[in-house]
Amino acid sequence: MAAPPDDDVLWARGLHYTYDGSPALQGVTLGVREREIVSIAGSRGSGKTTLLGCLSGRLLPAGGEVWFDGVPVHTLGLGARERLRRDRFGWIGSEPELVPGLTAWENAALPLLLRGAGHRAARTAAHEWLDRLDIGDCADRRPAHLLQSQRQRVAISRALAHSPAVLFADEPTAPLHQADRLQALRTLTAAARSHGITVVLTSHDPTAASAVVGGPADRFDDSPAATLVDRTITLIDGRRTPPVATAPDPEGSAACSLSA
Known part of the structure; x- marks a missing residue:
């Protein structure tokens, strides 16, 4: 079992996973550098959520390896993986999954409290993130009294409040209205960059996808949103698709197309 490259904080090789005999991942290999923001693109059923599950230790691959910061995640037991997710990872799903009996700020502060942070410090951090996501006035409400979009913002706050080493975001803007999606993505990625957080996120929504593609794969997109991520896979x-080659047109300008 070979260790991953030194410059990759998160690394996977030859990942395979099946659901009821149907392949969900077929030999996926990738590396993510520290502080990098990577988008995983693809239609529904392409394996994006399964890949995030394997990378984050929520799922154990049927074959292949997953390494985080030199630790072979695929060999860890359930308890060790749970501690890793609690202490070093953050997770945002397409559904908020909040604790019904806790207020918005208590939900946002939960990872900090579980790690042993003081009540006052956890509450302050939670309120700061709720304010950044424009739901500070909802801090004392319980999930049942919040709109779906507000609950998702609480989930985003919860994932960021403890400054995880890696944040996994699976369709993080799915419950938000179209007008709010780019703002939420900008807040998430700006926070990650300012706090040195590595991010791996997914989206199949065309609006969200257009907001999170950037770097070499889409170098012809000069919109402000194109700078939100460093790479798109x-x-x-x-299966991971190979880069798509583009040929110059007769006028000498290159045709723009998505690549892996």
């Missing part, structure tokens, strides 16, 4: 039917 594309999955099709559980």
Whole structure:
């Protein structure tokens, strides 16, 4: 079992995973550098959520390796993986998954409290993130009294409040209205960069996807949103697609197309 490259904080090789005999991942290999923001693109059923599950230790791959900061995640037991997710990782799903009996700020502060942070410090951090996501006035409400979009913002606050080493975001803007999606993504990625957080996120929504592609794969997109991530990786039917070559047109300008 070879260790991953030194410059990759998160690394996977030859990942395979199946659901009821159907392949969800078929030999996916990738590396993510520290503080990098990477988008995983693909349609529904392409394996994006399964890949995030394997990278974060929520799922154990049927084959292949996952390494985080030199630790072979794929060999860890359930308890060790749970501690890793609690202490070093953050997670945002397409559904908020809040604790019904806790207020918004208590939900946002939960990872800090579980790590042993003081009540006052945890509450202050939670309120700061709720304010940044424009729901500070909802801090004392319980999830049942919040709109779906507000609950998702609480989930985003919870994932960021303890400054995880790696943040996994699976369709993080799915419950938000279209007008709010780019703002939420900008807040998330700006916070990650300012706090040195590595991010791996997914989206199949065309609006969100256009807001999170950037770097070499889409160098012709000069919109402000194109700078939100560093790299985009594309999955099709559980496989990572190779880069798409583009040829110059007769006028000498290159045709723009998505690449992995």
